[in-house]
Amino acid sequence: MTTPLADLWPGPLPAPAVRTADEMRCVLADPAAPCDGPLYFMYRDCALTPEDSAWLGGQGVRFDLTVIPPAVIGGEYVKTKGHYHPENPAGVGYPEVYQVLAGEAHYLLQRKDLSDVVAVTARSGEFVFIPPGYGHVTVNPGKEVLVMANLVSTRFSSEYGVYEERRGAAYYEMEGGAWVRNARYGAVPEIREIRAQEVPEFGIRHGRGIYDLVAGPADLSFLNEPERMVVA
Numbered sequence: 001m002t003t004p005l006a007d008l009w010p011g012p013l014p015a016p017a018v019r020t021a022d023e024m025r026c027v028l029a030d031p032a033a034p035c036d037g038p039l040y041f042m043y044r045d046c047a048l049t050p051e052d053s054a055w056l057g058g059q060g061v062r063f064d065l066t067v068i069p070p071a072v073i074g075g076e077y078v079k080t081k082g083h084y085h086p087e088n089p090a091g092v093g094y095p096e097v098y099q100v101l102a103g104e105a106h107y108l109l110q111r112k113d114l115s116d117v118v119a120v121t122a123r124s125g126e127f128v129f130i131p132p133g134y135g136h137v138t139v140n141p142g143k144e145v146l147v148m149a150n151l152v153s154t155r156f157s158s159e160y161g162v163y164e165e166r167r168g169a170a171y172y173e174m175e176g177g178a179w180v181r182n183a184r185y186g187a188v189p190e191i192r193e194i195r196a197q198e199v200p201e202f203g204i205r206h207g208r209g210i211y212d213l214v215a216g217p218a219d220l221s222f223l224n225e226p227e228r229m230v231v232a
């Protein structure tokens, strides 16, 4: 694949981790849908300079880039596999920060106890904050390649169990934009559909470059110690 990252990321790129169609079948609305090959590409632990890399390491934070080419699989828009983050030593889930760099994204967030399901629309330049305790899937609902960046703690491994056992998130986004309930979840709330929102207290303002949060003076400690912040 010719990477669309050339215009978006001037730094070195590690070899990407690739999610293949076969790996994704267990979370698709139609696991038997015809599809093969790689569906998306994750470039983890990127930095523009060795100094930035050392700074990120010291913060216990990773900067990743993800490329999701457009696709429809069995009538469903291409998406990430979906996972929850565990709790940190203080008992609060690790949050995450995304920014869309190109294309459009729908972030489907679901609280662990399934009391809340939110679809956040974000366009190029907009940030999405994944609050503690919410699992998340990113959907590419467009015809363009979706490129996004994220900042996240390095101190945990993602948890895929619920998404694998229940065959994906609580809803599937189908071609045309309909959200279809996943019958493997019991009663779940209606989706709240919202636009991407800024979180100025963490330096999260649309249009600002996410990489401006790297190497200070921004404070990224909320990614490891979210108990220090108050989430609305």
Ligand SMILES: O=P(O)(O)OC[C@H]1O[C@H](O)[C@H](O)[C@@H](O)[C@@H]1O
Pocket: 019, 042, 043, 044, 064, 065, 066, 080, 081, 082, 083, 096, 150, 152, 158
């Ligand atoms: O792990 P998946 O559900 O496939 O989701 C993909 C995403 O997961 C995490 O948030 C990573 O930090 C991202 O780099 C990646 O794009």
